[in-house]
Amino acid sequence: MKVIVSRSGGTAGIRLTWEVRVEEQPDPNTWAEFLNSLPWDDVTDSEATPDRFAYRIRCAPHEVVLAEPQVNGPWRDLVNRVRAANGM
Amino acid sequence: MTKTRGCNVGGRCQTLHMDTRELHTTCTIVPPYLLVRLAKLDDPRFAQAAAAARASLLRDSQIRQLRGGAHPFPYSGARTLPARTPGESDRTISDAGGQERLPGRRVRAEGQPAGTDPATNEAYDGLGATQNLFWTQFGRDSIDGNGLPMDATVHYGKQYDNAFWDGERMVFGDGDGQVFTRFTISPSVIGHELTHGVTQFTANLTYQGQSGALNESISDVFGALVEQHVKNQSTADASWLIGEGLFTDQVEGVALRSMKAPGTAYNDDVLGKDPQPDTMAGYVETEDDNGGVHLNSGIPNRAFYLVADALGGNAWETPGHIWYETLTGGALASTSDFVAFAAATADTAARLYGNGGAAHDAVMRAWATVGVVAAIPSPLPQQPAPPPPPSRPGVPRPPE
């Protein structure tokens, strides 16, 4: 099981991707529980606005695209955890 | 599973339809571009004409506001009756203190002296440089053309790697310190973000596919012009880089983008290579970044550079005027694609500087070089006159 967060856009237009392999984490069960608890099916489309980030989050079978203002609550938590696991 | 947005990548299905809005040029005797030229004359002999032209431009912009000015986003900056001289900056800088809440604490208002925080000072100066370019060169008073106060927030978020225009204000992050330093450091980035506001109030190009890449490119064009104008650099002297100085010295790269040579701004282990194409042959089809708006903008960016390079001198003069009049003149639809934009800039150049003149020629050639329009035979305007038919006795010659 793995989760991939890809951030595109921003005024720099540079895409950065962070990946976490759940099995390789010190706390794989916590990760799996957390990933299963995310509101994957509740994401709605949002209008594009200049220079904001867009986040594509993949965790098979799920894939969502979130505009930056939508990255709140558990999604925010996910992005922070995935980045932290990648050391940035 | 939630599907990703249906991206209209490329925006190629759009056709150009002329906007039905009445062109403002029809109701004034002196066309706006000429008023702009008059309004910026510094020679004291023309002081009166310049003052009159400024007043006329002001009226005109107010009329434009009354007529059409659609405000795609609500904004709270509308002022009541003015004690303000048109063209004067009205800046307010706020400090988010590392939070993601706007606007933050007010730290510097118009006319207050510089403090010790570089981000605040750079934002204040960059807003001033942007207002200065648009007012003195194009007769545009602030983002909306009607003196909208310019508001900015610095120190937004923690290690926030971005700057943006949120529909009402500029927002600047401090960067993460590893890849990016603070986003106020580059005048071209400040000009870029404010120009998103100008576009919002004018052509309002949809931020997706080709119209989105045009929206991005216009921000780069005027961002570069803000920087060149404040540094008084000609086309030959300028770097044509967007976001120079934004990378830390740990990054192999000079800037976010190069308008002169798209695709060459960085080549780094972490960031990869600058992915911008410089011709249509490299056009990037992607669902990310709203259809690659920050990538494909390299194509129209280079077209602008090629026009400036062909004409020489200061890019904010003839090339800037052609782009500014195209953006604000009402001929663009919000869904205009590269071909429509190329045609509109060529029309503007012909109208302002003469059909078949050097500016018109430079614009046509630039769009051909980047592959947006078909290559044009060289030389363009001067077809050699056909040789006169041989005269034979008894055959009447056509009248000369």
Ligand SMILES: [Zn+2]
């Ligand atoms: Zn932008």
